[in-house]
Amino acid sequence: MSWSDGAAEPAGRWRQLTILSVGILLAEAPWFTSGAVAPSLRAEWGADGVELGLLVVAVQLGFAAGAIGLAIVGAPDVIRGRWLFTAGALVAAGANLAFALWATDVWQALPFRALTGAGVAACYPVAMNMAAGWFRGQRGLAIGILIGALTAGVALPYLLQAMGLSTGLAWRPVVALASGAALAGAAIVAAGARSGPFEVQAPRFSPVVAAAAFRVAGVRLANLGYLGHMWELFGMWTWVPGFLVAALAVGGMTDPTAASLAAFVVVGSGALGCVAAGALADRLGRTTVTIGAMAASGTAAVAAGLLFGAPAGVVLAVVIIWGVTVVADSGQFSAAVSELSPPGTSGSALSVQTAAGFVLTSVTIIAIGALDPSGVDGWRIGFGLLALGPLVGIVAMWRLRRRPEAILMAGGRR
Numbered sequence: 001m002s003w004s005d006g007a008a009e010p011a012g013r014w015r016q017l018t019i020l021s022v023g024i025l026l027a028e029a030p031w032f033t034s035g036a037v038a039p040s041l042r043a044e045w046g047a048d049g050v051e052l053g054l055l056v057v058a059v060q061l062g063f064a065a066g067a068i069g070l071a072i073v074g075a076p077d078v079i080r081g082r083w084l085f086t087a088g089a090l091v092a093a094g095a096n097l098a099f100a101l102w103a104t105d106v107w108q109a110l111p112f113r114a115l116t117g118a119g120v121a122a123c124y125p126v127a128m129n130m131a132a133g134w135f136r137g138q139r140g141l142a143i144g145i146l147i148g149a150l151t152a153g154v155a156l157p158y159l160l161q162a163m164g165l166s167t168g169l170a171w172r173p174v175v176a177l178a179s180g181a182a183l184a185g186a187a188i189v190a191a192g193a194r195s196g197p198f199e200v201q202a203p204r205f206s207p208v209v210a211a212a213a214f215r216v217a218g219v220r221l222a223n224l225g226y227l228g229h230m231w232e233l234f235g236m237w238t239w240v241p242g243f244l245v246a247a248l249a250v251g252g253m254t255d256p257t258a259a260s261l262a263a264f265v266v267v268g269s270g271a272l273g274c275v276a277a278g279a280l281a282d283r284l285g286r287t288t289v290t291i292g293a294m295a296a297s298g299t300a301a302v303a304a305g306l307l308f309g310a311p312a313g314v315v316l317a318v319v320i321i322w323g324v325t326v327v328a329d330s331g332q333f334s335a336a337v338s339e340l341s342p343p344g345t346s347g348s349a350l351s352v353q354t355a356a357g358f359v360l361t362s363v364t365i366i367a368i369g370a371l372d373p374s375g376v377d378g379w380r381i382g383f384g385l386l387a388l389g390p391l392v393g394i395v396a397m398w399r400l401r402r403r404p405e406a407i408l409m410a411g412g413r414r
Helices: 013-027 038-045 049-073 081-102 106-120 124-132 139-167 171-192 207-214 217-250 256-268 270-284 286-306 312-326 330-340 346-371 376-401 404-408
Strands: none
Touching: 013 081, 013 124, 013 139, 013 171, 038 049, 038 171, 038 217, 049 106, 049 217, 049 346, 081 106, 081 124, 081 171, 124 139, 139 171, 139 256, 139 270, 139 330, 207 217, 207 346, 217 256, 217 286, 217 312, 217 330, 217 346, 217 376, 217 404, 256 270, 256 312, 270 286, 270 312, 270 330, 286 312, 286 330, 286 376, 330 346, 330 404, 346 376
16 A cells, blocks of 8 residues: 555544644744834834844844754754744744833844744744654645645734734734734644654754755755745745735725735735645646746736736735745745755755745845835836746756656656
8 A cells, every 4th residue: 555545644644734733823923023013113113124124034044043053953853843843932922022022123123033033943844844744645735734824824913913903902912912822832732743653853954964965956956946936935925015005005995904904815825825736746746836836926926016006906816816826836845855865965955945045035025125115116126026036946947847856756746
């Protein structure tokens, strides 16, 4: 009996995936709190676009440092996955709460945001490894569901902000509510998550081992595709809420609550794309899914900028398509690296991939913030800049598709 047969999979796998998915959804809530309350920070602190972008960049750099640091010290070797996840969620919740309680300007907030990112770094990779430990034949779908839950968690602060605006709640209690969600996520995983029979102990990070993986052309191309994807993803997640506020106002929708709800729908819709891509990737192939998703998201990025000022319904439709496709392929780049890397090297290679991707996101986040778009030209230039990432990624994955080692991915499906 093959592992693709559902009967061969361990009992309880869907329950465990549900626990991990709910846990990661809630634990990710602190990630984008500064973006969700950015209009309030601009008004109260006088923060400009670059400063608001720095609050997100601090989280990204904290994540990269945390992920590499945990891999170097081998924390997954000595701490069970559920307890490492729980500790990370508690750190993220505490740092985010400190941001809500004590920060009085951008510069005071930056250390708290960086620590939030470091805490999240102990949640996301650990949850992925634990989920993979329960699945073989349906692993692509399982990881897609988990990343979909993460995407919904990224969107959650925008829903909390919409609720706060509708009830007159200030930004600090809204941010504190996100910390409460992370605490709930920690409790759920601590109480119910267990390691699966297929879970592989994460190796310590080694630059030498990573270098061995990157000597393989296919690994380099898969990483280039990932970097193109990341160039767009977090720039979109950071700035599309501001775009919606401006674009919907021009289109006649001036209610800030409606704009926050729209941001929640747009970012959260990516969860659907993640699940769909996860279900399709093992059947159609890694390069097929990633090329299709990047072509759709890059086109939507350009179209969204061009449609600034169009009727609200048209803008929303295009931006929702962008939200669905921009993150759909996320897990497939990591899957490709794990399949293409020489035996024993994928762990270190994935650590480099993740760290490089999160550092790269700083470029587009700050670049669009520096444009400080307040009109049609700024958004067109900014979103056109984001579309360059998918273009590079498509070229990289097309080249990978034509290489002989592509047969190693997704059971021979390119």
